[in-house]
Amino acid sequence: MRLAALPRRPSEPTITLINVVFLMLIFFLVAGQVAAPVDRDIQLIDAAALATRAPDDALAVRSDGTTLWRGEVTTPEAFAAARIADGAEVLRLVPARDLPAQDLLRIANALRMAGAAEVRLVTDRSAP
Structure with a gap:
């Protein structure tokens, strides 16, 4: 049978x-x-160990509300006037993590009233 x-x-x-x-x-x-592998004698930088600092064109705000620009204490109005005179339309703001929200809004509004077209917050993406 097949x-x-x-x-x-x-x-x-x-x-x-x-x-x-x-x-x-x-x-x-x-x-x-x-x-080709990297030279074995080169030790790469550990970015986690680097100290963070605010960019030179940003206004840093401490948790007590003190505003700093390029390491010097200043007012939001003086910062805005200097940056707008340099041709900046967008001002960057680096607030401390524990800065009260009402202080942050007060400073951002002061920057807007001083002539900033836009205010941007600079944050740490890895913050919890």
Whole structure:
């Protein structure tokens, strides 16, 4: 007794996809090994250990409401006047984490009243 042959199914497209992905994996593994390593005598900078500071064009605000620009105590109005005279339309504000919200709003409004077209807050993305 002779059994009938099973009909031949066309090739599965997923097998082709798996083959392509596997070849890409092999390629990237080899390409990663070809890249020249960094000199072993070089010690890279630990960015977590660096002290943070406000950018030179931003007004820093301490938690007690004291405003600093380039390390000097100043008023929001004087800061805005100096920055607008330099051609800046957007003023940046770096508030302390524990600055009360009403103080932050007062300072931001003072910057707007002094002629700032826009006030942007600079924050730390990694802050909890």
